[in-house]
Amino acid sequence: MTVKARETCELAIVGGGPAGLAAATLAAELGVEAVLFDEQPTPGGQVYRNVEATCRRQDDLPAFLGADYRGGLALVERFRASAAAYEPMSAIWQVTAGGKLGVSQRGEAYLTQARRVILATGAMERPFPIPGWTLPGVMGAGAVQTLMKASGLVPDRPTVIAGSGPLIYLVAYQLMQAGAPLQAIVDTSAQPLIRSAFAALPHLSGAAGELFKGLTWIAALKAKRIPMLAGRNLVAEGTSRVEAVSFEADGRRQRLATSLLLLHEGVIPNIQITTSLRCRHEWDPAQMAWRPATDEWGATSLDPIAIAGDGAAIRGAKAAVPLGRLAALDAACRLGHIAEGERDERAAPERAALARQHNFRSFLDRLYRPIESVRPLDDATIACRCEEVTAGDLRELIDDGFTDLNQLKSFSRCGMGQCQGRMCSNTVGRVLAERLGTGMAEVGHYRLRLPVKPLPIEQLALLKNADRNSKPILPVVAGDPSQRI
Amino acid sequence: MFRRLQADAPSATIFFGDQAIPCQAGDSVAAALLAAGIERFRSTPVSGADRMPYCMIGNCFDCLVEIDGQADRQACLVPVVDGMRVRPQEGTGRFDTP
Ligand SMILES: Cc1cc2nc3c(=O)[nH]c(=O)nc-3n(C[C@H](O)[C@@H](O)[C@H](O)COP(=O)(O)OP(=O)(O)OC[C@H]3O[C@@H](n4cnc5c(N)ncnc54)[C@H](O)[C@@H]3O)c2cc1C
Numbered sequence: 137m138t139v140k141a142r143e144t145c146e147l148a149i150v151g152g153g154p155a156g157l158a159a160a161t162l163a164a165e166l167g168v169e170a171v172l173f174d175e176q177p178t179p180g181g182q183v184y185r186n187v188e189a190t191c192r193r194q195d196d197l198p199a200f201l202g203a204d205y206r207g208g209l210a211l212v213e214r215f216r217a218s219a220a221a222y223e224p225m226s227a228i229w230q231v232t233a234g235g236k237l238g239v240s241q242r243g244e245a246y247l248t249q250a251r252r253v254i255l256a257t258g259a260m261e262r263p264f265p266i267p268g269w270t271l272p273g274v275m276g277a278g279a280v281q282t283l284m285k286a287s288g289l290v291p292d293r294p295t296v297i298a299g300s301g302p303l304i305y306l307v308a309y310q311l312m313q314a315g316a317p318l319q320a321i322v323d324t325s326a327q328p329l330i331r332s333a334f335a336a337l338p339h340l341s342g343a344a345g346e347l348f349k350g351l352t353w354i355a356a357l358k359a360k361r362i363p364m365l366a367g368r369n370l371v372a373e374g375t376s377r378v379e380a381v382s383f384e385a386d387g388r389r390q391r392l393a394t395s396l397l398l399l400h401e402g403v404i405p406n407i408q409i410t411t412s413l414r415c416r417h418e419w420d421p422a423q424m425a426w427r428p429a430t431d432e433w434g435a436t437s438l439d440p441i442a443i444a445g446d447g448a449a450i451r452g453a454k455a456a457v458p459l460g461r462l463a464a465l466d467a468a469c470r471l472g473h474i475a476e477g478e479r480d481e482r483a484a485p486e487r488a489a490l491a492r493q494h495n496f497r498s499f500l501d502r503l504y505r506p507i508e509s510v511r512p513l514d515d516a517t518i519a520c521r522c523e524e525v526t527a528g529d530l531r532e533l534i535d536d537g538f539t540d541l542n543q544l545k546s547f548s549r550c551g552m553g554q555c556q557g558r559m560c561s562n563t564v565g566r567v568l569a570e571r572l573g574t575g576m577a578e579v580g581h582y583r584l585r586l587p588v589k590p591l592p593i594e595q596l597a598l599l600k601n602a603d604r605n606s607k608p609i610l611p612v613v614a615g616d617p618s619q620r621i
Numbered sequence: 622m623f624r625r626l627q628a629d630a631p632s633a634t635i636f637f638g639d640q641a642i643p644c645q646a647g648d649s650v651a652a653a654l655l656a657a658g659i660e661r662f663r664s665t666p667v668s669g670a671d672r673m674p675y676c677m678i679g680n681c682f683d684c685l686v687e688i689d690g691q692a693d694r695q696a697c698l699v700p701v702v703d704g705m706r707v708r709p710q711e712g713t714g715r716f717d718t719p
């Protein structure tokens with residue numbers, strides 16, 4: 137199969153979730169030649185994953201997933217009807233500060249030069265290190281929701297959901313509707329939702345409906361007598377696979393035998409491309425996550441690069457649409473398609489839509505502090521899943537004087553494995569900050585090396601349109617296993 | 622561990638070792654294997670521990686398998702293609718010369 141390389145594009149958008157879809161649709165309407173690249177085979181992103189095919193299904197899956205999910209179809213249809221070009225199954229493995237993108241598509245790689253780039257790469261579930269979290273049978277709650285959206289799969293063995301954040305109740309509700317054997321929800325957040333909800337209600341301006349939705353999921357779970365327990369200090373128990381989850385509740389340790397343990401403590405921005413680009417990042421103490429610094433249009437510290445959606449800060453799917461549209465307006469203006477006056481005028485309703493989401497998001501941030509995934513780790517807990525480095529190993533190295541994050545990475549191998557630090561960067565930072573008695577902002581974060589997506593070396597060697605006279609795009613380090621890609 | 626809500630006729634078949642795995646349209650390799658009850662996707666290079674997909678969206682790399690002779694493929698991101706030959710990835714994986 138031969139892939140047609142796009143040599144140039146006026147505006148490249150990376151990511152086909154609500155932010156990327158909205159950005160591409162509006163940019164195309166404004167006359168920009170917009171190309172949307174997404175590694176998934178169909179548009180929708182994480183929240184509306186596979187929404188077109190799901191909505192065509194004859195069974196009850198669309199009903200189980202709910203009206204918010206089905207609502208994503210309209211966004212996808214508007215995008216399909218627009219003049220924006222769509223490149224599915226296209227993983228972006230590099231973005232340079234000059235706007236050159238590395239695309240890997242159906243086994244072939246090529247480079248494309250964009251005049252402007254909007255990164256709409258979304259979020260990932262916050263890594264949630266507890267003892268035993270690498271055992272088969274332990275998964276992210278969002279991961280199982282993805283299986284449900286993409287393939288109509290639901291658990292058929294006893295399942296426990298543990299953690300905090302609105303998504304655990306949504307996923308629990310969806311799984312319960314689909315008839316999955318939900319054993320219990322172990323909520324690790326500090327305050328029960330119901331009490332906080334009433335206190336917050338007067339301040340939610342326009343978003344009370346969202347809160348109400350959350351309360352109806354909980355009421356439905358209660359009606360089905362799904363036990364909802366408050367628990368801390370989770371442990372996944374088992375030898376070759378998970379057999380039980382234990383936790384502290386009411387001052388004693390309780391144990392639930394289970395086959396499937398779903399962990400979740402919120403989502404954090406996916407900063408792989410932005411850290412590889414060395415955009416400026418800041419630590420967000422309310423969301424306990426790193427995020428790239430952006431202005432009111434989503435523009436970063438690097439001129440051609442903007443970010444829209446949850447990749448810039450977690451604001452949710454409803455905010456991702458206006459954020460995508462703001463980034464598109466700014467791109468259209470910078471690319472000479474509209475004047476600043478028109479950009480600002482068109483931005484006003486988008487900003488109003490964002491403001492409606494704002495108070496609700498701050499409420500969620502306060503309610504769902506990720507307590508479990510930021511508490512001091514037990515020495516035996518695996519921090520780095522790839523290299524199987526424990527918190528204890530890290531503490532020993534820190535005590536030996538390795539007090540710089542990148543030094544610690546080289547000596548512990550944390551972050552040098554296949555995932556390139558996606559799953560451990562924050563954990564290593566946290567162990568370091570805790571040992572040094574300082575904060576996350578002071579210890580910093582990893583910088584992902586290129587390529588940010590695994591790329592078979594043959595694809596690179598056969599790069600379709602490499603400029604043979606220019607410098608190699610990838611720093612080749614002899615003997616570095618990450619270069620096996 | 623997972624069941625399909627709707628049991629359509631398989632649209633493709635892939636192989637996990639010698640085991641034929643029925644797949645449906647839209648399945649990633651990981652979804653098809655999980656639907657067939659497979660839990661062990663790989664063993665780690667350090668301790669040899671078994672791993673199963675954790676994130677399903679391309680971040681954890683615990684779903685790494687060998688597909689058609691190529692190691693280090695993320696099963697959660699690769700759509701199934703009829704006739705694909707998949708093997709669990711042991712340690713750092715094997716690379717067949719084409
Ligand atoms: C697993 C998961 C499930 C979620 N489920 C829900 C839910 O049900 N309801 C809800 O309200 N919120 C959910 N969220 C929260 C989510 O962050 C939403 O707020 C929303 O999806 C954000 O939209 P977005 O457009 O910013 O990014 P996303 O919807 O995440 O879209 C990002 C897209 O970028 C693509 N991408 C990323 N990196 C690359 C790359 N290098 N090359 C090519 N493509 C790339 C991804 O494949 C994806 O399609 C979920 C999050 C996760 C991680």
Ligand code: FES
Binds near residue numbers: 651697
């Ligand atoms: S399951 Fe995490 S990368 Fe595939």
